[in-house]
Amino acid sequence: MGGTTLLDKVWEQHVVDSGGESDPDLLYVDLHLIHEATSPQAFEGLRTAARPVRRPDLTLAVEDHNVPTDSRVIKDPISLLQVGTLRRNCGDQGIELYSHGHDLQGIVHVVGPELGFVHPGMTVVCGDSHTSTHGAFGALAFGIGTSDVEHVLATQTLALSRPKTMAVEFVGMPSDGVTPKDLMLALLAKIGANGAHGYVLEYRGEAIRATSLEGRMTICNLSIEAGARAGLVAPDEVTFEYLRNRANRPEGVAWEDAIAYWNSLRSDPDAEFDRTVVVDVSDLTPFVTWGTNPGQGVPLGGVIPEPRLLADPAERAAAEQALAYMDLSAGTRMRDIAIDTVFVGSCTNGRIEDLRAVARVLGDRRVAPGVRMLVVPGSMSVRREAEREGLHEVFLRAGAEWRLAGCSMCLGMNPDRVSGAQRCASTSNRNYEGRQGNRARTHLVSPEVAAATAVTGHLSAPADLV
Amino acid sequence: MRPIRQHTGRSIPLRRGDVDTDQIIPSDFCRGLSRTGYQNALFAGWRKDPDFVFNQSDRSDATVLVAGPNFGTGSSREHAVWALRDWGIAAVIAPSLGDIFTRNALRNGILAVTLGKPVVETLLDSSESDPGFEITVDILRREVRAADLRSSFEVDSRARHLLIEGLDDIDETMRRESSIRRYEESRKYWLPSLGSDRPSIREPVGGLT
Ligand code: SF4
Numbered sequence: 001m002g003g004t005t006l007l008d009k010v011w012e013q014h015v016v017d018s019g020g021e022s023d024p025d026l027l028y029v030d031l032h033l034i035h036e037a038t039s040p041q042a043f044e045g046l047r048t049a050a051r052p053v054r055r056p057d058l059t060l061a062v063e064d065h066n067v068p069t070d071s072r073v074i075k076d077p078i079s080l081l082q083v084g085t086l087r088r089n090c091g092d093q094g095i096e097l098y099s100h101g102h103d104l105q106g107i108v109h110v111v112g113p114e115l116g117f118v119h120p121g122m123t124v125v126c127g128d129s130h131t132s133t134h135g136a137f138g139a140l141a142f143g144i145g146t147s148d149v150e151h152v153l154a155t156q157t158l159a160l161s162r163p164k165t166m167a168v169e170f171v172g173m174p175s176d177g178v179t180p181k182d183l184m185l186a187l188l189a190k191i192g193a194n195g196a197h198g199y200v201l202e203y204r205g206e207a208i209r210a211t212s213l214e215g216r217m218t219i220c221n222l223s224i225e226a227g228a229r230a231g232l233v234a235p236d237e238v239t240f241e242y243l244r245n246r247a248n249r250p251e252g253v254a255w256e257d258a259i260a261y262w263n264s265l266r267s268d269p270d271a272e273f274d275r276t277v278v279v280d281v282s283d284l285t286p287f288v289t290w291g292t293n294p295g296q297g298v299p300l301g302g303v304i305p306e307p308r309l310l311a312d313p314a315e316r317a318a319a320e321q322a323l324a325y326m327d328l329s330a331g332t333r334m335r336d337i338a339i340d341t342v343f344v345g346s347c348t349n350g351r352i353e354d355l356r357a358v359a360r361v362l363g364d365r366r367v368a369p370g371v372r373m374l375v376v377p378g379s380m381s382v383r384r385e386a387e388r389e390g391l392h393e394v395f396l397r398a399g400a401e402w403r404l405a406g407c408s409m410c411l412g413m414n415p416d417r418v419s420g421a422q423r424c425a426s427t428s429n430r431n432y433e434g435r436q437g438n439r440a441r442t443h444l445v446s447p448e449v450a451a452a453t454a455v456t457g458h459l460s461a462p463a464d465l466v
Numbered sequence: 467m468r469p470i471r472q473h474t475g476r477s478i479p480l481r482r483g484d485v486d487t488d489q490i491i492p493s494d495f496c497r498g499l500s501r502t503g504y505q506n507a508l509f510a511g512w513r514k515d516p517d518f519v520f521n522q523s524d525r526s527d528a529t530v531l532v533a534g535p536n537f538g539t540g541s542s543r544e545h546a547v548w549a550l551r552d553w554g555i556a557a558v559i560a561p562s563l564g565d566i567f568t569r570n571a572l573r574n575g576i577l578a579v580t581l582g583k584p585v586v587e588t589l590l591d592s593s594e595s596d597p598g599f600e601i602t603v604d605i606l607r608r609e610v611r612a613a614d615l616r617s618s619f620e621v622d623s624r625a626r627h628l629l630i631e632g633l634d635d636i637d638e639t640m641r642r643e644s645s646i647r648r649y650e651e652s653r654k655y656w657l658p659s660l661g662s663d664r665p666s667i668r669e670p671v672g673g674l675t
Contacts (some may be wrong), residue, residue, distance in 0.1 A: 016649040018623070019623075022623050031658065058659065069525065079497060117660075121654075144542060145542050159635075257656060258653075288485035293484050317483070363571055411488075430486075431485050433488070433489060435488050435493075
């Protein structure tokens with residue numbers, strides 16, 4: 001018998017009832033995050049069946065998806081109704097809610113971790129696919145649909161079959177200017193947008209150990225873009241250090257006990273994974289996408305690939321459709337692609353380190369004429385910290401818009417949208433057709449590339465700035 | 467829930483890979499409060515094209531969607547499933563399906579199943595050439611039947627049980643109340659809680675580094 005993986009350890013710790021060989025296990029949920037967009041029907045279902053919320057004390061709500069970021073007042077009546085419904089539901093059930101305008105409000109995947117609600121070895125679910133973000137702590141975290149949100153509200157459990165495991169071994173160290181986002185865009189290009197379907201990914205290697213907890217969140221966040229169930233990073237000193245400064249972490253003896261347990265949360269040296277993917281990161285350069293799924297990416301110094309050269313007919317068709325939608329042609333140098341809008345934000349890259357990186361690249365430069373740049377902090381706490389450090393002055397001096405917290409232009413659900421068929425360099429996670437607005441064309445980039453692109457007006461790396 | 471053992475109906479082909487839930491229903495339509503009424507939001511972007519298959523009159527009574535690989539990838543929004551159901555779709559067949567999408571579909575009585583790529587190709591060919599082409603998805607026998615084709619699939623055992631017996635998922639889990647309570651007593655004592663006895667939120671020491 002080989003050793004056990006990190007996934008096995010977290011899984012076994014949460015089995016309420018084993019399903020045996022053939023049935024799913026019933027797993028306990030330690031933290032349930034909810035937001036306005038995917039919860040109303042779940043609460044309605046509970047009301048209809050006269051079921052209470054089992055553990056309001058393990059449930060945390062925020063407003064993030066449909067709220068405006070230029071005002072504390074929600075004017076749109078449809079959004080207001082959805083937000084009002086969340087407020088009423090949380091009020092009725094005694095669930096803590098950080099509303100639009102609250103000091104602690106922000107994107108659900110930014111708020112949970114920064115307040116210290118996510119610890120190693122926990123199970124975390126949310127009606128949002130990017131719940132994978134929390135895997136950065138060594139927590140098993142994944143997105144669920146509204147029926148499952150209702151199930152968790154009612155029972156604090158989910159019936160699940162144990163996924164397969166995939167080790168993602170990053171070998172070597174990335175050079176300066178290569179970010180966690182680039183590592184993941186490179187991985188996605190290598191294995192494809194469905195390349196991890198059915199697996200939980202465990203990110204490993206020296207490069208991961210050297211990555212900050214915030215960078216690990218960027219990495220785990222993008223796991224879902226590979227079709228994975230979840231992403232995991234084994235906790236270590238970096239994790240403990242991050243938690244040490246958080247509210248809601250264990251204190252005193254509890255902290256000691258927790259650390260002792262957390263230290264056991266790593267895959268045994270002889271643990272076997274169902275699959276292993278190796279990515280050499282030592283010669284990576286900044287990565288950007290050209291198509292309409294996150295796996296359609298190339299190095300910034302590269303050109304748009306020729307769909308005709310793709311062996312798989314489905315991939316070829318997808319590439320042709322993507323290029324038609326993006327209004328791009330094969331052979332075009334990525335650096336020659338002009339950009340109308342730059343969006344910095346989202347649960348992928350809207351944390352304080354991301355904003356610092358953007359400010360560092362901008363320096364005292366200005367956004368290119370005709371380019372609109374939006375900087376949207378992932379939470380109000382991030383916003384306050386950025387203002388304390390004076391980062392907002394850098395953004396405003398450059399000509400960027402400095403916003404309140406929310407999902408903003410990551411998805412076309414609130415007033416922040418890419419207008420018409422404009423082209424956007426975005427630090428978010430999805431370049432799907434119409435994701436950022438009806439006909440919007442999205443290029444996924446790192447915060448550093450976003451900042452450099454804003455300055456030049458076409459896709460650029462910080463090294464391109466003179 | 468009414469028990470579902472199988473579904474037979476006319477097919478509708480969507481020969482395209484990586485159809486994400488943002489295409490199935492754009493986020494703008496996900497601001498509703500109900501579980502129904504999403505039929506017009508289904509593929510809202512693509513339906514602006516009059517030739518799109520979901521606009522063709524000879525497909526309007528189709529109930530079995532045959533799609534390319536990785537259908538339903540992306541967002542967890544259950545609205546994608548509600549929109550398909552509201553339009554009239556009762557089963558989805560593809561070489562691969564988004565995980566969350568599959569769970570959501572089965573929970574709403576949509577038989578979402580995967581078959582090998584060559585089989586799906588055959589079904590797509592037949593469906594494209596004949597709008598009357600019928601497909602049966604049999605969840606009891608775990609097989610798809612169409613013309614002289616017969617192909618088996620795997621499905622989550624619990625989801626299958628609930629569908630066949632017409633049981634409510636939450637009711638089923640609530641029967642394990644004693645296990646849940648026992649588990650709760652054994653949880654690590656330091657796990658975070660938002661209950662009234664938790665420490666009030668402190669300002670992070672030294673900022674958000
Ligand atoms: S920022 Fe984007 S990906 Fe993240 S939770 Fe909001 S909408 Fe989803």
